[in-house]
Amino acid sequence: MTLELDQLACGYGRQPVLTGVDLTVDGGELVCLLGPNGSGKTALLKTLAGLLAPLGGQVRIDGRAWADWPARERARLLAYVPQAHAPVFAFKVRDVVVMGRTAQWPLWSGPTPRDWRAAEAALSLVQMDAFADRLYTEISGGERQMTMIARALAQEARFLALDEPASSLDFGNQARMLQTLRRLVKSGIGVLMATHHPEHALRCASRVAIMRDGRLQRAGPPEEIVTAASLESVYRVPFVVSELPCDQPKPIRVCVAQLD
Amino acid sequence: MNDPDIRPESEAVRQTIPPAAVGVRNSLWLRTAILAAALVVSVGISLRYGAHPLSWADLLQVWFPSASDSAGTGRATVISLLWEIRLPRVLAALAVGAGLSVAGASYQGLFRNSLVSPDILGASAGAALGAALGLLLSLSIIGIQMLAFFCGLGAVTLTYLLSRTVGGGHFTLRLVLTGMVVSSLFMAGISVIKALADPYSKLPAITFWLMGSLSSVTRADVRLLAIPLAAGIVALLALRWPLNAMALGDEEARALGVPTGLVRLLVLVSATLVTSATVAVGGMVGWVGLMVPHVTRFWVGPNHRELLPVSALLGALFLLWADNLARWMFAVEFPLGVVTCACGVPVFLFMLRRSQRSWAA
Numbered sequence: 001m002t003l004e005l006d007q008l009a010c011g012y013g014r015q016p017v018l019t020g021v022d023l024t025v026d027g028g029e030l031v032c033l034l035g036p037n038g039s040g041k042t043a044l045l046k047t048l049a050g051l052l053a054p055l056g057g058q059v060r061i062d063g064r065a066w067a068d069w070p071a072r073e074r075a076r077l078l079a080y081v082p083q084a085h086a087p088v089f090a091f092k093v094r095d096v097v098v099m100g101r102t103a104q105w106p107l108w109s110g111p112t113p114r115d116w117r118a119a120e121a122a123l124s125l126v127q128m129d130a131f132a133d134r135l136y137t138e139i140s141g142g143e144r145q146m147t148m149i150a151r152a153l154a155q156e157a158r159f160l161a162l163d164e165p166a167s168s169l170d171f172g173n174q175a176r177m178l179q180t181l182r183r184l185v186k187s188g189i190g191v192l193m194a195t196h197h198p199e200h201a202l203r204c205a206s207r208v209a210i211m212r213d214g215r216l217q218r219a220g221p222p223e224e225i226v227t228a229a230s231l232e233s234v235y236r237v238p239f240v241v242s243e244l245p246c247d248q249p250k251p252i253r254v255c256v257a258q259l260d
Numbered sequence: 261m262n263d264p265d266i267r268p269e270s271e272a273v274r275q276t277i278p279p280a281a282v283g284v285r286n287s288l289w290l291r292t293a294i295l296a297a298a299l300v301v302s303v304g305i306s307l308r309y310g311a312h313p314l315s316w317a318d319l320l321q322v323w324f325p326s327a328s329d330s331a332g333t334g335r336a337t338v339i340s341l342l343w344e345i346r347l348p349r350v351l352a353a354l355a356v357g358a359g360l361s362v363a364g365a366s367y368q369g370l371f372r373n374s375l376v377s378p379d380i381l382g383a384s385a386g387a388a389l390g391a392a393l394g395l396l397l398s399l400s401i402i403g404i405q406m407l408a409f410f411c412g413l414g415a416v417t418l419t420y421l422l423s424r425t426v427g428g429g430h431f432t433l434r435l436v437l438t439g440m441v442v443s444s445l446f447m448a449g450i451s452v453i454k455a456l457a458d459p460y461s462k463l464p465a466i467t468f469w470l471m472g473s474l475s476s477v478t479r480a481d482v483r484l485l486a487i488p489l490a491a492g493i494v495a496l497l498a499l500r501w502p503l504n505a506m507a508l509g510d511e512e513a514r515a516l517g518v519p520t521g522l523v524r525l526l527v528l529v530s531a532t533l534v535t536s537a538t539v540a541v542g543g544m545v546g547w548v549g550l551m552v553p554h555v556t557r558f559w560v561g562p563n564h565r566e567l568l569p570v571s572a573l574l575g576a577l578f579l580l581w582a583d584n585l586a587r588w589m590f591a592v593e594f595p596l597g598v599v600t601c602a603c604g605v606p607v608f609l610f611m612l613r614r615s616q617r618s619w620a621a
Contacts (some may be wrong), residue, residue, distance in 0.1 A: 049515045075517025082511070088372045089507050099505050103517030108498035108567060155516070225548035 001027045001158050002063055003048075003078075003190055009056030010040065010047040016055045019044050021216045023209055024186035027158060030191040032201035032222070033233060035211030036235055041194035044211075046159045048192070049080035079152035083163040085144060087137050093147050094132040095124055100154035115154075122154035125180060125241075141168035149177060153184070160184070162193040166200060178204050198226045198255040210234055218219060223253075231255060288566050291559070295573040299354070302580050306350045307342060310587060314338060344479065352477040352485065353583040354576040356538040357548055359489045361575025363531040363538075364569050365556065366496045366551025369507040370527050371432055374557070378535040378549035381439035381528065385446035386415025387539035392453040392466045401476065405484060405540040411446075412536030416528065418442050432510070472545035472597030474583050485541045492534035493572065499527060500564035507562065545597050547604030548575055548582075554611050578603070 001023040011017040025031050033041045046052045047057060050071065059066035061077055069077065078102065098111045098119035105111060111119075123129050125145045131139060134149060145168045152160055160181075166174045174197075178241040179233030182204055185191055195201060201208045202222050209219040212234055218225055238258040245250045268597070308314050318338045363378040377384065390411025394404030416439075423431065425437040450470070457463040496503075502523040505513040514518050538545070552575040553567065557576075560566040580597075582603060586594045 046511075050512050051514055071514070072517040075515065080513075080515040085509070085512070087508065089369075089557070091504070091508075091562055095504065095563050096508070099501075099508065099516060102501065102505050102513075105501070107502055107519070107523070110501045159268055 001077075001190070003159050003192070004060040004063075005044075005048075005057070006060065007057035008044070008047065008054055008059060009144040010043045010052055011055055012043065012052065014055065016214070018211065018214055018216075019056065021057070021133055023219060025159065025190045025192050027190045028185055028188045029206040030185045030193065030204055031219075032205040032208045033192065033211060034196075034198060034201060034208055034226070034234060035194075039211040039213060041211060042163055045080065045163045045192065048078060050074055051080075053227060063182045073153065075157070077157055078161055079148060079155035079157035080149045081145075081152045081162045081165050081166065084141075085148060088136040089146075090137045092117060093128065093134050093136055093139065094123070094134070096136050096147055097132075097151045097154050100151035101156075103155070118156065119150075119154045122150040125132040126150045127176060131161070142170055142173055145169055146173060149180075153180075157189075159190040159192065162191065163169070164194050164196060166195065166197060174200070175192040198231055198251070202226050202253045202255070226255065228251070228255075265463075285594070288359055288560065288570075291566075291570060295490045295570065295577065299573060299577055299580075302577060303354075306353075306584050307346050308505040310346060310443055310585070312341060314341070322430065323594055326579075340442075341359070348479045348482045349474050349583070350475050350580065351482050352474050352541055353580045355482070355485055355489050355566055356542045356545060357552075357577070357579025357582075358572040359493060359534040359538045360545065360549040360579075361552040362493050362496050362532045362568055365553035365571045366503060366531050367549075368529050369562070369564055369567075370505055371436065372509065374554060375550070376436075377546075378531060379443065379544075380436060381419045381532065382415035382442035382446060383412045383532045383535040384539050384544055385443040386418075387412030387536050388470055388544050389415075389446045389449045389453070391469055391540070391543070392450050392457075395462055395466050395469065396453050396457050398462075401478075402480065402484070405481065406541035409488070409536045411479060412539055413532060415446055416532040416536075420528070423509075425545070468595060469543045471595035472543040472600070473586070473593065474542050474594055477541060477594045479542050481538070485537050488533045488537040492530040495526060495530040496534070497568050499523060499530075500568055503527065503564045504518040507564070542596065545579070545600055547600045547608075548579055551608050551611075552578055552605040555607065558611060564576070 005021050005023040008021040009016045009019040021044065035041055043052060049053055098115055101111055101115040101118060104115060123132055126149055128146050128150055131143060136144065145165060151166055165177060169177060178200060181191055205222045207219055208222045208225040210217045210225060210230060228239045228241045240256050240258060241253055243253050246252050287542050308316065308319060317577055321335050322339055322342060367376045367378055367380055368374050387408040391404050391408035394407040399407065419435065419439045419442045423434040426434060426438065454463060454466060457466055502518050505516050505518045506520065506523060510520055553571050556567055556571040556574050582599045583596055586596045586599045
């Protein structure tokens with residue numbers, strides 16, 4: 001299964017923030033979106049999730065235009081994790097996660113035992129089992145983000161669209177999330193992830209797409225795209241990209257911004 | 261999630277429903293059972309006491325004629341009193357309380373705001389205008405109720421159409437603001453009717469009705485109330501999970517595959533149906549639809565699976581006792597809306613003070 005973006009233009013209202021995006025994401029592939037604040041990453045992911053209407057071009061899954069898929073089918077194909085979520089009511093974490101299964105049951109019905117098991121399994125996958133009965137409003141921002149990721153996993157979609165999923169996570173949770181994503185990708189899921197961590201792209205991505213000035217500038221393998229020069233051109237500060245000595249088959253590269 | 265290898269640790273979990281989910285279900289059943297038992301006892305007490313008190317033996321002889329005459333009141337008189345006066349009133353109190361509470365909880369979930377009450381879109385003001393007009397025109401009681409019901413529906417339809425035509429801002433915000441405008445318009449209409457009404461014969465009836473009362477409820481009223489109320493409550497109960505998703509936020513719900521436009525429309529129509537029907541029968545009974553969902557959310561949490569049925573039971577219980585107080589407190593009937601307000605204000609302030617979690621968290 002392939003997610004195709006064909007000359008896609010997206011933005012808020014009638015004002016495009018991003019135009020002419022050509023990109024494909026295959027099942028079993030993780031594509032990272034890198035770009036400065038305001039470069040249109042969120043608008044792109046929201047357009048994929050059906051929350052913004054495309055302002056031009058097309059999104060297709062398996063050759064069929066995204067707009068032609070019914071909303072419930074879309075939710076079964078693509079799960080979206082927002083950048084932040086401000087809850088109003090004190091739902092239990094378990095209830096929030098099981099809502100990821102909404103597209104699996106009829107409108108007038110509710111979760112079946114299978115749905116509860118899937119929610120439990122998703123929580124277990126991100127090691128949030130102990131939080132299942134906690135109130136969503138009373139956990140930390142990072143735990144809330146892990147809950148959102150668990151909800152997307154419970155959705156059992158073929159593609160995941162993640163908007164800066166590591167922005168509130170501590171080091172340990174970042175590593176666990178990346179590990180989980182790797183395993184999901186190995187199982188055939190396609191992931192499109194916006195991130196402000198070039199190292200995450202280097203560790204996990206199959207491909208990296210760089211966005212700037214309202215365009216998708218370059219896309220390719222992380223080793224080719226994530227270089228000191230390209231990072232400097234994106235973020236407008238000097239970078240050092242260096243390989244760490246380690247006993248792993250693939251060298252580990254780190255990116256550090258240079259300070260005066 | 262398609263590859264079983266990615267979740268090896270979850271195998272044990274797969275075999276059973278999560279214990280905590282079972283616990284939630286058990287606790288819901290327990291709470292529902294406690295409320296149902298309280299309701300049964302309260303209905304018995306409400307049927308027994310009134311301007312003409314009955315004994316338990318009088319009540320029993322309705323079902324067991326062999327026990328008749330021992331209490332001194334004829335069985336036929338007791339049946340007539342219960343069947344024509346007390347039972348319709350008790351049923352109306354249960355239905356109005358349950359309906360307003362379920363409508364209030366649904367509106368609050370839909371608008372993600374715990375301060376929303378069932379009259380937010382103008383249903384109460386519309387129904388009140390219809391009833392006041394009916395009283396002014398000296399219509400029959402059925403005519404007054406039908407006019408109230410359709411004016412309530414008309415007010416919400418007007419709110420909906422206006423919010424679609426005026427542009428700008430988020431739709432939900434537009435809907436609430438136009439609801440306030442339409443309510444004000446209809447309340448102004450009520451003021452005009454009160455100014456035109458005969459101050460000796462019609463104005464007291466209009467004023468008393470606007471304060472809410474179940475004193476003149478008949479069996480016909482209960483029948484009239486039953487169909488829209490049952491249809492509305494059943495529809496809202498059926499929409500409990502989409503309402504949960506909507507309570508997370510519009511974008512969240514859409515991303516999860518919820519047809520938000522359809523769900524919003526169904527919830528608005530159902531809740532309006534329920535609110536208009538209750539106002540048509542009982543007048544403007546305030547605070548129930550605002551306070552009961554608050555208390556219930558504090559007790560069972562915000563999940564509409566528990567919130568809606570428990571709100572219905574708690575609302576029915578609350579209004580039954582509010583109506584009992586209205587009947588019993590003084591020699592003359594007291595307006596029901598005043599009793600619900602007198603009970604609602606301190607409870608609401610207590611809830612506000614006691615816990616942020618119950619209403620805002």
